[in-house]
Amino acid sequence: MNTASLPGQIDFSTLPDLTTLGQTLFEKAPIGTVVVRLSDSQIILRNPAFRHIADDRITSMSALIDTCCVDPKQQEQLRAQVRQAKSRADCEETSELPELVLDLKGADGRIRIVQHYALFFHKQDIAIGIFRDISDIKRKYRALQRDAFTDELTGVGNRRGLMERWNEEIEDDPAQTIGFLMIDLDQFKPINDTYGHATGDNVLRSLARRLRKSVRKSDYVVRLGGDEFGILLPDIESRIMLDTVSNKLLAVLRRPVVVDTLRLSLSGSIGGGLYPEDGKDLAAIMVHADHSMYSTKKNFPAKKRFPNEPAAVKIPPP
Structure with missing residues (x-):
């Protein structure tokens, strides 16, 4: 056998x-x-x-x-x-x-x-x-992922990073309330046109750092393109908290930005949305925030400068 x-x-x-x-x-x-x-x-x-x-x-x-x-x-x-x-x-x-x-x-x-x-x-x-x-x-994978999800100019997240972070948050806790703020800079184009793109790029970098320092570590700051930024706020308590963060960031954006010998003044408009109250996915929340932002712009237009009022003040040498 x-x-x-x-x-x-x-x-x-x-x-x-x-x-x-x-x-x-x-x-x-x-x-x-x-x-x-x-x-x-x-x-x-x-x-x-x-x-x-x-x-x-x-x-x-x-x-x-x-x-x-x-x-x-x-x-x-x-x-x-x-x-x-x-x-x-x-x-x-x-x-x-x-x-x-x-x-x-x-x-x-x-x-x-x-x-x-x-x-x-x-x-x-x-x-x-x-x-x-x-x-x-x-x-090595995380390094490649960071590069893919990071805005090259400012170092904050980009649109792909925003989508990835959104998916992670929904997967971890689909029942949580998530806030999103959309931020559009006012008076940025004149700075770009007057002082050049290098100065404009430095302004964007400076404001990106400010935004990141002004929110929680768990929040995710992204540059959506041009002079538009967004902030994802996971596990937010309520719309009142979203409004509180929005008002805080408006004050942050109004502080002058110092670039080389220039002290530049600008401001921003902010609109917000809440998941799941204002939409069932990220695209819907972003549309709601965008409409909210432009509604704010319409009702409270950015301050118009008088002809002799400068957009920037030169800082004298020490």
């Missing part, structure tokens, strides 16, 4: 002791691996590769999430995955955690970008967690 193994099958008779084989694989694998006790989240085994990812003083998955994971959104995603897997313990022998990319801070202070996956064995009360360091690949 032919007992030869079929292609793809393992001939266990030719293998070394499975305990020794398992130990060797666990220790020599270049991918970080841990065994976690499900009942109390304790890490009961870790391989050498994992020690490059997390400090040995991290003794539980709870501590790893709280201490090593530097992104709050990633923390909550991983906690939600664990809760969901544990909830299936009564109906499944095994559960798996979907792949998730985490930013983890190691003992050396470095942030490593890690691809995480886990398999839960409920009856054995253990889970096996896999942590694959993809830092180099991911950093």
Whole structure:
């Protein structure tokens, strides 16, 4: 009787002791691996590769999430995955955690970008967690992504970046209220025409920096084109908050811009929209904000200068 193994099958008779084989694989694998006790989240085994990812003083998955994971959104995603897997313990022998990319801070202070996956064995009360360091690949991808989503002149986001950020916010929390402000600079064209495009470009850079410093870190500033900017405000409380931010930014835009020996004066018009109240997608919210902005321009036109009133004041040398 032919007992030869079929292609793809393992001939266990030719293998070394499975305990020794398992130990060797666990220790020599270049991918970080841990065994976690499900009942109390304790890490009961870790391989050498994992020690490059997390400090040995991290003794539980709870501590790893709280201490090593530097992104709050990633923390909550991983906690939600664990809760969901544990909830299936009564109906499944095994559960798996979907792949998730985490930013983890190691003992050396470095942030490593890690691809995480886990398999839960409920009856054995253990889970096996896999942590694959993809830092180099991911950093190169993020650098390319930043270039693609960044306005070359001002360094803030562009339209593609706005769409990408919008999709991320909707995917993370489709029930949140999201604000959008559209900003159009007044009196910018005369500055461009009078003092040249290099001066105009410096004005745009300066105003982009101001806008970024004047909003929350979670808000996303973009240049939509020409002298138009936009700001995405995730998880905003109400329209009152949107109006408050808008009024604050109007005051910011009215401050003179200093370029070389010129002190330039200009202002801006702002219109806003709220998701989901004013539209069900980004395009609809932007249209609403645009109409709101031009309605404001119509009702409160920009101040007209008298013939002898300068658009710029020369700063005397020290």
